Amino acid sequence: MKKLFLSAAIALSIFAVKTASAQVSLNINIGSQPVWGPVGYDYVNYYYLPDIDAYYDVPARQYVVYENNVWVHRAALPSRYSSYNPYRSYKVVVNERTPWRQHTVIRNKYVSYKGRPSQVIIRDSRDVKYTKYHGPKANVTRVKVHSNNGNKKSFTKVKVKGNGKHHGNGKGRGRD
Incomplete structure (x- = not known):
């Protein structure tokens, strides 16, 4: 019985390691x-x-x-x-x-x-993940929020001010 329990524990740990490694291989560009x-x-x-x-x-x-x-x-x-x-x-x-x-x-x-x-x-876009594209006039503020269980969660609040170059009427050709 102990061998069966030990085998099951080893199999579960191998499965957990494979699952964790699959989550790490995320590509972002x-x-x-x-x-x-x-x-x-x-x-x-x-x-x-x-x-x-x-x-x-x-x-x-x-x-x-x-x-x-x-x-x-x-x-x-x-x-x-x-x-x-x-x-x-x-x-x-x-x-x-x-x-x-x-x-x-x-x-x-x-x-x-x-x-x-x-x-x-x-x-x-006004999405936080594209903040770098909003140029030098983007105002980024980090806000720390505490949940009920005491864990700290970090959120980013972004205020974007238009500067005419990035948020115009869309008629300009722009650059990459």
Whole structure:
């Protein structure tokens, strides 16, 4: 009976260790996302840009466009896209390694998003996790709150003051 109990305890501890290690492997790349990216995503590999039928590689900070029958990475969009404004266009999050290999599937799935207005973008978000994007006039205050059981909980209260550069009428092109 003791061997059975000991075996069960060992099995439960192994399961608990595996569960704990799965919780530790969380990927977050909020800081590397462009300010014109949509809010709500902690990790993004690529944005599919249906208005120009191209991609933006978030970790590499490059566009992926189709030129001369091949997909190429570029730091800036080619001149044929000079009227494209990422702040005012719809972006689709694609978390795959090389989405252009399934481009026909992705394009067909999101063709209805072409011409749609943009979602709420990181630059205009009031969410605390995007505080760094609000510029030097953001006023961040740390507040300590005690719960009934005596544990301290820390919350961040953010007040954002518009400075004209980040919270305008959305007509400016802006920068990454």
